[in-house]
Amino acid sequence: MNRPPSSAAPPSLWEQHRARLDAFGTAKVNYDPTRASEYTAEAGWRIDDYETDLPAEPPGPPVPDGSFVRACAVVRDYRFPPPDLVTGIFAPDGPLDGRRMLIRARFLGFTFWFGVEVGGVVDEERPVTDPTGATAGTTDPAACERVWGYHYRTLEGHFEKGEITFTVHKHLGTGRVVFRVHAYSQPDRIRNPFYRLGFKLFGRMLQRRFAHESLARMQELVREPLPQASSPASASTPATPAAVPPPTTPPPAAPAAPATAPTAPTSAA
Numbered sequence: 001m002n003r004p005p006s007s008a009a010p011p012s013l014w015e016q017h018r019a020r021l022d023a024f025g026t027a028k029v030n031y032d033p034t035r036a037s038e039y040t041a042e043a044g045w046r047i048d049d050y051e052t053d054l055p056a057e058p059p060g061p062p063v064p065d066g067s068f069v070r071a072c073a074v075v076r077d078y079r080f081p082p083p084d085l086v087t088g089i090f091a092p093d094g095p096l097d098g099r100r101m102l103i104r105a106r107f108l109g110f111t112f113w114f115g116v117e118v119g120g121v122v123d124e125e126r127p128v129t130d131p132t133g134a135t136a137g138t139t140d141p142a143a144c145e146r147v148w149g150y151h152y153r154t155l156e157g158h159f160e161k162g163e164i165t166f167t168v169h170k171h172l173g174t175g176r177v178v179f180r181v182h183a184y185s186q187p188d189r190i191r192n193p194f195y196r197l198g199f200k201l202f203g204r205m206l207q208r209r210f211a212h213e214s215l216a217r218m219q220e221l222v223r224e225p226l227p228q229a230s231s232p233a234s235a236s237t238p239a240t241p242a243a244v245p246p247p248t249t250p251p252p253a254a255p256a257a258p259a260t261a262p263t264a265p266t267s268a269a
Contacts, residue, residue, distance in 0.1 A: 014089050014102075021089060021102045024115030029153045030188055031161035039184045045162070046185050048207065052215040054168075054177040054222050062146055062170050067177040067222050071168040072148045074221045075179075080166075082213040085206070096150060097121045107206060115155035120165070123148050128171055142173035149180075154188070161188040179218050181211055 014021065039045040054067040062068035074080050076096060078088035089102040099118040104111060128145045149167030154160055162185030169178045185207075 012092075013087075014091055017089050017102055017104075020113055021091070021100065024100050024102065024155055024157075027100075027115050027155040027157065029117060030156045030158055031154070031186075033153060033163065036163070036184070039162070039186070044186060046183075046204070046207070048181070048183045048185075048211065050182075050211045050215060051178050051180040052219060054179055054219060057170065057175045057177060059142075059173055059175045061172065068146065068148075068168055068170040070222045071177065071179055071218060074218060075149060075166050075168060079221060080179075080214045080218040081210060082217055085213065086210060100155075101152065112159070114158045116152040116158070117155060118150050118152045120151045122150065122167065125172070128173075144172050146170045146172060154185075158188055159190055160185045162186060179215065181214065 039047075041047050054071055057063050057066045057068060078090070078101065081088065085106060087104045089104060090099055096118060097120075101116050101118060103114040103116055105114065106112075125144050125146050128143055147167055147169050149165060151163050151165040153163045162183060164181065164183035164185070167180050167182075169180065170176070171178075
């Protein structure tokens, strides 16, 4: 007797790799984040800064379904890395701050698994900064920016040690929207001599590839056509509101934020 084909949906990626993800549940960060100020190029650390402009918005707060909101949703879901190189796997219903994420990195037919921990979530308005962290030194709304993002740090077993930060910025005075990546990293101890040699030869190249392709993919994802709104009410609702809460009142919100990009981008993928 022939059985009808099963209509059950296949398990999601994180369900397929739940055991690997759980294995990093008690893993520790593999370096001392409290000494971050010491991790400079002069001390032998790799310092990376990348950014790309996204479609601009009208001046003022982020608009519903605009570049800022959409970019924040992409960052929250870690969808910007090139999937043929790096994939982030995590339980979708958990909080962002403190998220343990499994990084699957692929290169030359090999697959590597690393763990990272998300933290430092930021969602605030602040004086405009440049990639070096310098500010305009004013609280004038026209010289402020809305910023959302987070960092993640490498866990034990990673080929690297360090932190990578992903942030989306909107200049409230001009409407400019930017996606930025900042990282500091250093190779960690790799016991396997074959992998150690491979990372020495290709690690830096993979970091740069991760960064450049992530910027390009972010641009593509933010520019994708929006689904047709089903009703006037839905058109007034920001896309993925859970990913980016509306600005707090009064404007200057308060504190807050793929990491280091394991085997891929900026040092701690």
